[in-house]
Each structure stands twice: as C-alpha cells, then as structure tokens.
Amino acid sequence: MRPRVVSRALVSVTAIVGIAAGSLATASTSFAASDAAPSKPAASAQDVGVLAVVNLGLSTNQAKGVQRWLKKEWGYNGAIDGELGTNSWKAFQRHLAAHHGYRGEIDGIVGSGTISALQRFLKNNGWGYTGSIDGIAGPGTQSAFKTFANWCVATY
Template sequence: MRPNVMARTFVGLTAVVGIAAGTLAGASTGFAASESAPGQAVTADAGVLAVVNLGLSTNQAKGVQRWLRAEWGYTDSIDGELGTNSWKAFQRHLKAYHGYGGAIDGVVGSGTVSALQRFLKNNGWGYTGAIDGQAGPQTQAAFKTFANWCVSNY
C-alpha cells in the first residue's frame, strides 16, 4: 500500500472512530432529549492526521523535531512523533532545497518521500537508491543516519 493511501486510510478510520465515539458519548443525553431538541453537530479534529516516523525511534524523531524547531519553524511539542506539523516543517525544508513541489500539508506521500530521498542522497546521509517515492529500507536507514546526527547536534 502506498504511504499516501495509508495516511488517508488512517485519517478516514480516525474520523469514523471519532464520530462513533462522539455518538456513543452523546447517546445517553440523545435518547433522553425530546424530539424538538436541535441536532448535535459532531466535528472531528483533522489537524492530527498520522504519525509517520519512517522507522525512527522516539529519541531519533525527537532529534529531528529539535532540528525542525531550530531551522524550519516547527512549534509543536518535542514528543518523538513525526505528525502533521513535523512533516509540514520538513516539507518547507524540502520545498526550499530538494525539489518538493507539493502542498505544505504534512502528508507523507510519494512527493514528500522523493524529496526526502533527494535530501538524503545529495547531502551525504547514505541514500544511494533511486528517487522513487517509496520509503523502503534504504530510505529509512539513511533517514536514521540523519536523525542520529540531529540527536547529536540539536
């Protein structure tokens, strides 16, 4: 399954679970309400899409987040979970220097991975594979090398 499809599937499942949880939470009051009571709108927070650490440990991901905070405007917590806002900051870097042409949306699709591969290849992080947009073992190994540098320097 492609990473973009996986992220969208996760988002869809998260929304369904959130809506179901909201419906169940409001069930006791919903059943007791009169027929004339206005309907309750259920909203889901789409800000948290998915955590995509691409094989990094929590400590390695924290290092990357510290680098993103220092260099690319990341303002969320240093929690070791590369979520939407971590990837938005990374996409800003990839757009500025590594040919990322997509939206700054925090979704780790093939365009983000291709730009990440260019970054890892062109900056000596050990990636020697094709720029194919697939976050396979070689991409993940090089990303870990970069993350370890971040841990040591940020």
C-alpha cells in the same frame, strides 16, 4: 503507529460509519415527510482530524532529534515528543521545498512527493541513501533517514 493513535482513528472511523449508516436508514422517511424539519447532513471523513504520526522507522529519541532540528531551522513550533506528526512534516516539507525539489502542498501529509524529496535530500547530502528516487520509503530510505536523525540527536 502507536496504539493510542490507532484507537482514536478506529473510534473516529466507526463513528462516521455509524452516522452515515443511520443517515441512510432514515433517508426514506425524511423524503416521505415533506413537512418535516430539514435534517443535518451526515458527518464526513473530512470532519475528523486524526493526527497521523509517520516516523519512518525512527525511534522516539531519533524523532525528537529531528524535531529539535526542525524547531531551530524550519519553524517547527510543536512539542518535542518524538512523534513526527502533521506539524513536524509541514516544517520538513518547508525544508524540502526550499532545497530538494518538493513541489506539493505544505500540508504535513507524507505522500510520494514528500518521500521523493526526502530521498533527494538523503542522497545529495551524504546521509547514505543510494537507491532510486521513487517516492517509496523502503529500507534504504529509512536507514538513511536514521543516519540523518542520529546526526540531529548529536547536534541539536
């Protein structure tokens, strides 16, 4: 992860924990004062939108190649910035759903279902993946993904 993204995530989590702790500390006084104005609910982790970047070992240049492929072939409309974030993965999930057995939500979250479909794509299309379809982005998955990304760089 890039330091900027990590910093944003840490600040967001720290803010949520602080808000939640403050809400718990004042809970007893708000219950005791029944005539008090109703308080706002505490913020939750769902309220925070931190962009997850999951490059799976790709360099910025390789990730840009994948984004160019996604833009041309799978409706990616974000920046070509070399950071495979939520919108990049949503486009990739559309590809994986259409051709490689991905059955999850098109949500941009890189979970085991996304990785399993990615492994099928890398295995069945000659990108060099020879491991099992286990949903774990280990060294074999990352190496094959780099081979695919290098093709994207050369082609797109």
